[in-house]
Amino acid sequence: MKKIIFLSGTKGGTGKTTLALNASVLLSYLWREATHYPVVYVDLTPNVGTAALILLGDVLASWGRPSLSDYVAGRLAEPLRAFYIRRWNTEKGAFQIVFTFMTQDAPLSRRQLEYVFSVVENRLRPRLLVVDTPPLASDSPVAGLVDYVVPVVTPDVTAIEATRRYQDAVGGARLKPVLNMYIPSYPISVLHSAPWEKVVENAFGEPPHVVPYDKLVQAVRQALEVEVLKLKPAESPAVKAIVEYARYLSTRVG
Numbered sequence: 001m002k003k004i005i006f007l008s009g010t011k012g013g014t015g016k017t018t019l020a021l022n023a024s025v026l027l028s029y030l031w032r033e034a035t036h037y038p039v040v041y042v043d044l045t046p047n048v049g050t051a052a053l054i055l056l057g058d059v060l061a062s063w064g065r066p067s068l069s070d071y072v073a074g075r076l077a078e079p080l081r082a083f084y085i086r087r088w089n090t091e092k093g094a095f096q097i098v099f100t101f102m103t104q105d106a107p108l109s110r111r112q113l114e115y116v117f118s119v120v121e122n123r124l125r126p127r128l129l130v131v132d133t134p135p136l137a138s139d140s141p142v143a144g145l146v147d148y149v150v151p152v153v154t155p156d157v158t159a160i161e162a163t164r165r166y167q168d169a170v171g172g173a174r175l176k177p178v179l180n181m182y183i184p185s186y187p188i189s190v191l192h193s194a195p196w197e198k199v200v201e202n203a204f205g206e207p208p209h210v211v212p213y214d215k216l217v218q219a220v221r222q223a224l225e226v227e228v229l230k231l232k233p234a235e236s237p238a239v240k241a242i243v244e245y246a247r248y249l250s251t252r253v254g
Helices: 016-030 050-056 068-072 110-124 157-170 196-204 215-222 237-253
Strands: 002-007 039-043 084-090 093-100 128-132 148-153 178-182 209-212
Touching: 002 016, 002 157, 002 237, 016 039, 016 050, 016 084, 016 093, 016 128, 016 148, 016 178, 016 237, 039 050, 039 110, 050 084, 050 093, 068 110, 110 128, 148 157, 148 196, 148 237, 157 196, 178 196, 209 237, 215 237
Parallel strands: 002 128, 002 148, 039 093, 039 128, 148 178, 178 209
Antiparallel strands: 084 093
C-alpha cells in the first residue's frame, strides 16, 4: 500500500481536496478489477471535511456515526469501525472507495495514525491510501508517514511559498506539482515578472501540471458532487486536466 498526501502547507483554498478526491475516484475506477478496495481516503479535517461530506452524500449523514475522532478519544477499540464505503455503478462495472473522517478536532497522535494505516494495509489491502488534511501545523502527525507528496498551489506567491516550505517537512517523494485554478488571461506574476508556470517550476524544480479555473467545477462542488462523475472532459478543461493528472498518478504510484 502506497500513501500519498496532496499538500498546500499552511495555505487553505488551493483546491487540494478537489484534486485529491477526484483523483481518488478516478483511480478507484481504473483499478476496480485489480483489488476489492483500490483506494482508501482518510479525511483528517476536523468537523467533517468537504471530501467526507461528498462521500457521505448528505450534510447530516455524519451525525451519530462513529468516526476517527471516536477512535482517537478511546471510544472505539477497532479503527475500522470508523470507515465507510461509497460505491458507484457504471456501464463498465461497479467501483468503490473506503473512507473515514473526523467529527471533532481531536488530538490525533503519530502513533495512532501509524496504527490506523497499519490496520488499513493489513485488513483492506488497498493499492493507495490518500491523506487529506487541513492546513498543516509544524507538528503534524502525518510527517514522515507518506510515500508521496503532491504540492498543490494557486497563482499566488504565498501559496507557492507555504507549500514549498512544508514539502520537505512532510517527507515522501515529491510528484509533479499542480498549479490549480490557473487563469490563462492572467499568466504573469507581477512580483516575479515571469509566467506563473515558471515561478512554480523554480520553486519545485519541475514544470507544474496546470489545472485551469472553471466555474462549472465550482458549481458541482457546491452541489456536493464529485466533479469527474458529473462533468465530461470535453465540457470542462479543469476536469480534463484532473483526468490527465490521475492517469499520471496511476503510472507513478500504482
